[in-house]
Amino acid sequence: MKMTALVDLTVGSPQFRIKESSSEKAALYKVYSQIDLSDDLTGVESEFQENRTIRTMDAVTTLNEKDIIFSLVSGKASLVQKNHEGYLYTQNYVVIKNEAKIDAGFLVYLLNEDKSIAHRFRMGLQGSMVLKYTVKQLRELTLPKLPAIARQKTIGKTYLKQLHLQALRERVAKNETIMRLAQLEGDHIHE
Secondary structure (H helix, E strand, O other), X not given: OEHHHOEEEXXXXXXXXXXXXXXXXXXXXXXXXXXXXXXXXXXOOOOOOOOOEEEXXXXXXXXXXXXXXXXXXXXXXXXXXXXXXXXXXXXXEEEEEEOOOOOHXXXXXXXXXXXXXXXXXXXXXXXXXXXXXXXXHHHHOEOOOOOOHHHHHHHHHHHHHHHHHHHHHHHHHHXXXXXXXXXXXXXXXXX
């Protein structure tokens, strides 16, 4: 079954068409980034992330909590977390509107991990100088046979929790390394 039979796709605002404004009446938006997508996927915020902002009177595409977002740059999907609600997303991203015909977490799992989907995406990238995914690839994507919705929810929830756990473990390991190196540096200075 084609993915578009289950969902609608909304491409982000073209950056070069957004007219920036200096008016205080213009809305100020934070621009969604690859780091934000990674944070949404793992549920762990990156340290020292500063988003670009745009002030404009234009109508732009913005995110809602629990939107499914797909990056045309990285080929990764995620569920938007509450802290990124209202962010402006550009033409490098597509929001996948799901009318409850497929579990959102399960769809993120399929887009990120399913081997047949990954193979189809890779086939579409061959021969390109710049490896970038396209909206056409998403529109033409055929999904494998879907399990019952209860099974989808279990898989989606487990997948997202596992990514969160992995990110937390990586943060702990990084902090332990920083602490040990600081200890060694302190020992070195006192010798």
